[in-house]
Amino acid sequence: MQHPELDGLAAVVTGGGSGIGRAVTAALRAAGARVAVLDLNPGPARPDGPALNCDVADDDSVRAAVAAAVDAFGRLDIVVNNAGIGAQGTVEETTDAEWRQVLEVNVLGAVRVSRAALPHLRRSPAAAIVHTCSIAATTGLPNRVAYSASKGAILALTRAMAADHLAEGIRVNCVNPGTVDTPWVQRLLAAADDPAAELAALRARQPHRRLVTAEEVAAAVLYLVSPRASSTAGTMLEVDGGMHSLRLRAPETVESIER
Structure with missing residues (x-):
């Protein structure tokens, strides 16, 4: 899908150096936007946007990176808050330090x-913020208590910010991926006792029986930041193969009934 209306718009993508962030950056650039990558490891700069070292846990680092992006582009229209970390464990196992x-x-x-x-x-004619949320915000997943709580907060943050800033012409939405084939998930699989079995379990819990691709998430982000979505605000767009809403019978159950 072509989005010529993104031509000339300027974006920042946090966590843009890998995984979903890299796919979002590529999609925005293909649609004509200029993109600054903000990351702890942002990779090389490009003619259509700087690569800026940024630690989102440090306010001075964030302010310096955003200012550098605005200096490079002369404007800012799109923010994709994608930087994030995972965590495993129950509420009993997760330490205060991990929560923080x-x-x-x-x-x-x-x-x-x-x-x-x-x-x-506020000075942009097409301002949009998109947060990368997660299926974990709406569906209970085992051993993901801190991560799930953080994504639940992002969902609430999305709706509250949308209410605060829509009158200023700033749309705020979030995208809720299921389990995405990213470097982080690949590291989790590699650390599992039985990587093949763990991968099969991750695939099985999503109704379309596979991992979501980073490019599929990027396509959803591209829609949400586009002026074509000008009536979309305070929304979570699920890219999860139906995991949030569908309750399908297991394939073997369907086969046994048919027999």
């Missing part, structure tokens, strides 16, 4: 970037 780290990055990171960007977004 996950919330600092996943929740306050999005807060810091949005706060630094808002003065510039």
